[in-house]
Amino acid sequence: MRIHFLLPGLHRVHRGAEVAFEAVATEIAKLGLDEVKLVGSGDPIPDRPYDFQRIGLIPRERFERAPKFPPFRSESIDEEATWVLNALRHYRSRDADITLTCSYPFVNWMLTRWPPGGKRPAHVFVTQNGDWPAYAENSEYKLFRCDGLVCTNPIYFERNEARWPSVLIPNGMNPERFSPGAPVRARFGLPEDRPVVLMVSALIDSKRVLDGMRAVARIPDAELVVAGDGPLRDQFDALGKELMPGRFRRMTLPLAEMPNLYRSADVMLHPTFHESFGNVYAEALAIGVPVVAHDYAVTRWIFGDGYPGLVDAADSDAITAAVSKAIKEGKPDALARAAAGAERFSWRNIARQYRDFLVEVHDRHRAARR
Known part of the structure; x- marks a missing residue:
């Protein structure tokens, strides 16, 4: 053909x-x-x-x-x-x-x-x-x-x-690129002494990046990194300066660098209510990064029923609690799921x-x- x-x-x-x-x-x-x-x-x-x-x-x-x-x-x-x-x-x-x-x-x-x-x-x-x-x-x-x-x-x-x-x-995703590995925070100028919360998302309303920032801002010392761009960039920067000065950053990276950025994060947050699929879910799953996302049919199909990071993303307190829990204890569970996720996707x-x-x-x- x-x-x-x-x-x-x-x-x-x-x-x-x-x-x-x-x-x-x-x-x-x-x-x-x-x-x-x-x-x-x-x-x-x-x-x-x-x-x-x-x-x-x-x-x-x-x-x-x-x-x-x-x-x-x-x-x-x-x-x-x-x-x-x-x-x-x-x-x-x-x-x-x-x-x-x-x-x-x-x-x-x-x-x-x-x-x-x-x-x-x-x-x-x-x-x-x-x-x-x-x-x-x-x-x-x-x-x-x-x-x-x-x-x-x-x-x-x-x-x-x-x-x-x-x-x-x-x-x-490509399992040869998206696989577990050591963090390389220095490459991205990320701090070694505080937890890093990653959002990989366009800065548009439907991705709810500003809502994610509000939830992460309540976690003491957490560093928020957003990999993406879009029309909400100025609002994102202004809200960051208000809620978590010195603890947030926005960046755009070549595709080849994304696996290292995932590996450098403690948790990936994706609070949108709906995705057609969400490549970021498969990428984070294969690398072994804990994910916090909205609990609905699509994410349950991707991660499986009972995945610990699925919450009602309309509840900001629930997002904060899930991100905090993932930072403290989510890595071993996420790494245990990585191989099966890489094969499936x-x-x-x-x-x-x-x-x-x-x-x-x-x-x-x-x-x-x-």
Whole structure:
């Protein structure tokens, strides 16, 4: 098959969806059975086993203060629109047998409705950023189409399996990189004499980074480190100066440095109420870092029932208590779970699940066209 992954941020940023697509594409290409191509806005990366096509865009940071109205509901959709305008001129879907994206609305529309009346390859939508395009029937969501749906958590699968040909496949991590190891705090300028609480998150409302800071601020001497960026950066810095001066920092790191940052933390906090999957869960699990997160169906599916760090994240006191407990006694339990987590969420295993589903979708699409 000729498999094309399309996402505006590919090879330019290292958010969860981009990391997932690049990892799955790499592992499928290594099998040597298919022609794999990624289409994004970054530059080609040497020694990757797939082809890459660069299409430019206007980055979302330029749209943070732009007016919001349907379908331009966020700066990420504004960015996507500029990328698609360029892609319509430079990308040829007829060169693919099957396409994948997790970007809606404009990338999905381009791959399922353009050119009008023309023959198009089979299209798979991946719920990396949510499944509402697949089931919502209002506004621009009623124009959603796909030939197959990859659901990244069981809630999405149960909600959509009767609507679209669907499969449940989690995200993952590279166990060769994300594995237990010694902390290297000096590399990041982190203190050796106080506990380090890590949040790996975009600075946006849905991630609840400010709520996490409020909970950590009540733990004496705890150092809060946030690896990420976003429009709440100024509010984060201002709140840190107010609540925990000298005990917080914000940083952005190359992807290759993230395993060492995890190893340097005593606990990872992720207080969002909802994630499509959350690569950070699998990464922290495989490295053996205790995790404190919201207790709901997705995190129970990832960590297992009874995981000690799952709490009601709406309760700030509960977050504080869980983080404090994880700092004092959570490391041995987390390390004991690391090997099983690494095996379950290995990108190699996950990519094989993807390819099996892509074969099914491609064969069904080809039979329908006949």
